[in-house]
Amino acid sequence: EGGLMKGKRGLIMGVANQHSIAWGITQALHEAGAELAFTYQGDVFKKRVVPLVEPLNPAAVIDCDVTNPESLDAAFAELGKVWDSLDFVVHAIAFSDKDQLKGRYVDTTADNFALTMNISCYSFTAVAQRAEKMMKNGGSLVTLTYYGAEKVMPHYNVMGVAKAALEASVRYLAEDLGKNGIRVNAVSAGPIKTLAASGVGDFRYILKWNEYNSPLRRTVTPKEVGDTALFLCSDLGKAITGENIHVDAGYHAIGMKNPEAPDM
Numbered sequence: 001e002g003g004l005m006k007g008k009r010g011l012i013m014g015v016a017n018q019h020s021i022a023w024g025i026t027q028a029l030h031e032a033g034a035e036l037a038f039t040y041q042g043d044v045f046k047k048r049v050v051p052l053v054e055p056l057n058p059a060a061v062i063d064c065d066v067t068n069p070e071s072l073d074a075a076f077a078e079l080g081k082v083w084d085s086l087d088f089v090v091h092a093i094a095f096s097d098k099d100q101l102k103g104r105y106v107d108t109t110a111d112n113f114a115l116t117m118n119i120s121c122y123s124f125t126a127v128a129q130r131a132e133k134m135m136k137n138g139g140s141l142v143t144l145t146y147y148g149a150e151k152v153m154p155h156y157n158v159m160g161v162a163k164a165a166l167e168a169s170v171r172y173l174a175e176d177l178g179k180n181g182i183r184v185n186a187v188s189a190g191p192i193k194t195l196a197a198s199g200v201g202d203f204r205y206i207l208k209w210n211e212y213n214s215p216l217r218r219t220v221t222p223k224e225v226g227d228t229a230l231f232l233c234s235d236l237g238k239a240i241t242g243e244n245i246h247v248d249a250g251y252h253a254i255g256m257k258n259p260e261a262p263d264m
C-alpha cells in the first residue's frame with residue numbers, strides 16, 4: 001500500500017486540542033501514511049492531547065516545555081529510544097502575554113519581549129539543533145508564521161516582531177542545515193480560530209476582514225495549512241528550502257481593501 005509519507009517518521013510539536021493548526025497538520029500527515037510522535041506542553045495539555053492522538057498509534061507522546069533546555073533534551077532522548085532516525089519536525093508553537101497582544105507595540109515590556117522571542121522564535125532553532133542529530137538521511141523542518149511578520153496587523157504587536165525573527169531564522173537554518181540535506185521552511189497561515197489566536201485582540205474582526213478581502217473571499221482551515229505542511233515534509237518539496245509559503249486564501253497579495261466588501 002502506497003502513501004506519500006509511507007516509511008517517514010516525524011515529530012509534531014504544538015497540538016493543544018482539536019482546533020490546533022498542528023492537529024490539522026497531523027491529519028494531513030497521518031492520512032498520507034506518516035509515522036508520528038507528539039510533544040505536549042505539561043500536564044494541563046497532556047489530558048487533552050493524549051486521548052486525541054491515541055487513535056493514530058503514535059510512536060511516542062512526550063512532555064516538552066520549549067523554554068526549558070533540559071525538557072527539550074529529555075524529549076529528544078525519549079524520541080531516540082523509539083526511533084533511530086527522524087525525517088521531519090513540525091513546530092507549531094508560539095506564546096506572548098495576552099495583555100500585550102492589544103494596545104500599542106511600543107509599550108511591550110522587556111520581560112515579555114524576551115519570553116515571546118524565546119518561545120515563538122528561538123525554540124525553533126533549539127529544536128533544529130536536536131533534530132539535526134537524528135536526521136541521518138536528510139529531513140524537513142517546518143514552522144508556522146503569520147503575515148503580521150511582514151506588515152503591521154492590529155494587536156499582533158510583539159508577536160509580529162518575533163515572527164519576523166522566526167522567518168529570518170528559517171533562512172539561516174536553511175543555509176546551515178542544507179549541506180546535510182535538511183530543508184527548513186515556514187508556512188504563513190491566514191487567521192484561524194485557535195486557543196493561541198483567542199489571545200489576540202479583536203480576533204473575530206481580523207477573521208471577518210480576511211474573509212471579505214482575500215482573493216478567495218474566505219478564511220482557511222487547519223487541514224488546508226496541513227496539506228501544505230505535508231507537501232513540505234514530503235519528497236514533493238525536496239528542492240524547496242528557506243521558503244515561506246502563504247496559506248491564506250491569497251490575502252498577502254492584496255494591497256487594498258475589496259471595494260465590494262461590506263462595511264465593518
Ligand code: NAD
Pocket residue numbers: 013014015016017019020021022040041045064065066067091092093094095119144145146147188189190191192193194195196197
Ligand atoms: P494553539 O494554541 O492550538 O497552539 C499553540 C501551541 O503552542 C500549544 O500547543 C501550546 O501548548 C504551545 N506552546 C506554547 N508555549 C509553549 C512552551 N513553552 N512549550 C511548549 N509548547 C508551547 O494555536 P495555533 O493557532 O494552532 O498555533 C500554532 C502556531 O501557528 C503558532 O506558531 C501560531 O503563531 C501559528 N499561527 C497561528 C495562526 C492563527 O490564526 N491561529 C495564524 C498563523 C500562524
